[in-house]
Amino acid sequence: MAAIELEGVTKRYGDVTAVSDLHLQVEEGEVFGFLGPNGAGKSTTINMLLDFVRPTSGTVRVLSRDAQAESVAVRRRTGVLPEGYDVYERLSGRKHVEFAMRSKEVDGDVDAVLDRVGILDAADRPAGGYSKGMRQRLVLGMALVGDPDLLILDEPSSGLDPAGAKEMREIVRAEADRGATVFFSSHVLGQVESVCDRVGIMREGDLVAEDSIEGLREAVGGEEQLVVTVDAASEDDLDAVRALDGVSSAATDGGTVTVSCSSDAKTRVIGALEDNGVTVKDFSTQEASLEDLFLTYAEDGEAPDGVDAPDAEVAE
Numbered sequence: 428m429a430a431i432e433l434e435g436v437t438k439r440y441g442d443v444t445a446v447s448d449l450h451l452q453v454e455e456g457e458v459f460g461f462l463g464p465n466g467a468g469k470s471t472t473i474n475m476l477l478d479f480v481r482p483t484s485g486t487v488r489v490l491s492r493d494a495q496a497e498s499v500a501v502r503r504r505t506g507v508l509p510e511g512y513d514v515y516e517r518l519s520g521r522k523h524v525e526f527a528m529r530s531k532e533v534d535g536d537v538d539a540v541l542d543r544v545g546i547l548d549a550a551d552r553p554a555g556g557y558s559k560g561m562r563q564r565l566v567l568g569m570a571l572v573g574d575p576d577l578l579i580l581d582e583p584s585s586g587l588d589p590a591g592a593k594e595m596r597e598i599v600r601a602e603a604d605r606g607a608t609v610f611f612s613s614h615v616l617g618q619v620e621s622v623c624d625r626v627g628i629m630r631e632g633d634l635v636a637e638d639s640i641e642g643l644r645e646a647v648g649g650e651e652q653l654v655v656t657v658d659a660a661s662e663d664d665l666d667a668v669r670a671l672d673g674v675s676s677a678a679t680d681g682g683t684v685t686v687s688c689s690s691d692a693k694t695r696v697i698g699a700l701e702d703n704g705v706t707v708k709d710f711s712t713q714e715a716s717l718e719d720l721f722l723t724y725a726e727d728g729e730a731p732d733g734v735d736a737p738d739a740e741v742a743e
């Protein structure tokens with residue numbers, strides 16, 4: 428069953444189209460990473476899921492309910508870590524969690540929540556004295572109260588140090604293992620890569636890609652960068668390399684030849700250079716990373732071959 432369903436959702440603010448004809452479905456129990464650069468439409472989409480913002484057109488369903496007509500019921504079963512949430516400066520971390528439990532009308536072990544997010548030691552200090560990362564941990568703790576069916580996390584890793592970001596990922600995974608659906612936004616693929624079942628990439632209001640991490644990896648997996656250190660290489664030598672099967676590009680600065688090719692073409696590349704009289708001193712390979720792929724989508728909207736691009740018409 429779908430935990431989130433957006434059908435043809437558009438949101439305009441005056442002349443600005445923040446989200447354009449978005450179709451998106453996230454299944455129950457899925458960890459979905461919602462990615463895109465600043466201004467892509469991520470927060471607007473999240474705000475429509477929670478009925479903080481109303482779509483200009485289209486329908487939004489969350490936990491099988493209408494996001495507008497049944498927003499109270501949706502929010503009761505949803506834990507939210509909003510972007511830029513302000514803590515109550517004078518209230519302790521403990522009071523914040525107690526407040527979250529009261530507003531969700533649930534009982535729970537406050538210490539266990541604070542311990543889970545790593546701030547039990549600071550439980551009785553006013554949250555105004557918390558660091559940015561501690562505030563983020565506190566708000567995550569508040570979102571986890573009552574074992575929600577859906578967790579919506581807007582830039583959850585912001586303000587967290589690497590250890591904190593890792594703990595965040597572990598909590599996300601544990602929540603999904605318990606059966607919760609997790610929908611979270613980020614503008615950095617690296618932070619979500621290891622926890623997501625699937626990602627959607629937004630750019631200027633359009634969903635430009637939607638795939639599993641595995642699918643994205645396959646799309647970039649075929650190509651590698653081969654960097655060959657040589658005595659000298661000419662354009663003729665490069666032409667011999669470019670003519671080989673599996674080679675998509677080759678370039679040189681004189682002392683190094685850089686070739687984009689399939690992994691089975693590497694030995695042919697070395698052979699062709701040597702056949703042309705080039706002395707090969709050394710070589711190394713680099714796999715194209717998912718981060719490179721993400722940047723390709725995020726910056727120019729070009730979908731590499733083989734990636735499921737749901738919306739062919741990418742706004743420039």
Ligand SMILES: Nc1ncnc2c1ncn2[C@@H]1O[C@H](COP(=O)(O)OP(=O)(O)OP(=O)(O)O)[C@@H](O)[C@H]1O
Pocket residue numbers: 440443444445463464465466467468469470471472510614
């Ligand atoms: N209340 C508003 N009034 C006018 N324009 C808005 C409003 N909220 C968002 N926008 C515009 O909608 C577009 C999408 O913004 P949104 O905040 O959804 O992006 P985002 O992907 O969450 O970005 P970020 O990563 O910076 O948080 C932007 O052009 C933004 O300026």
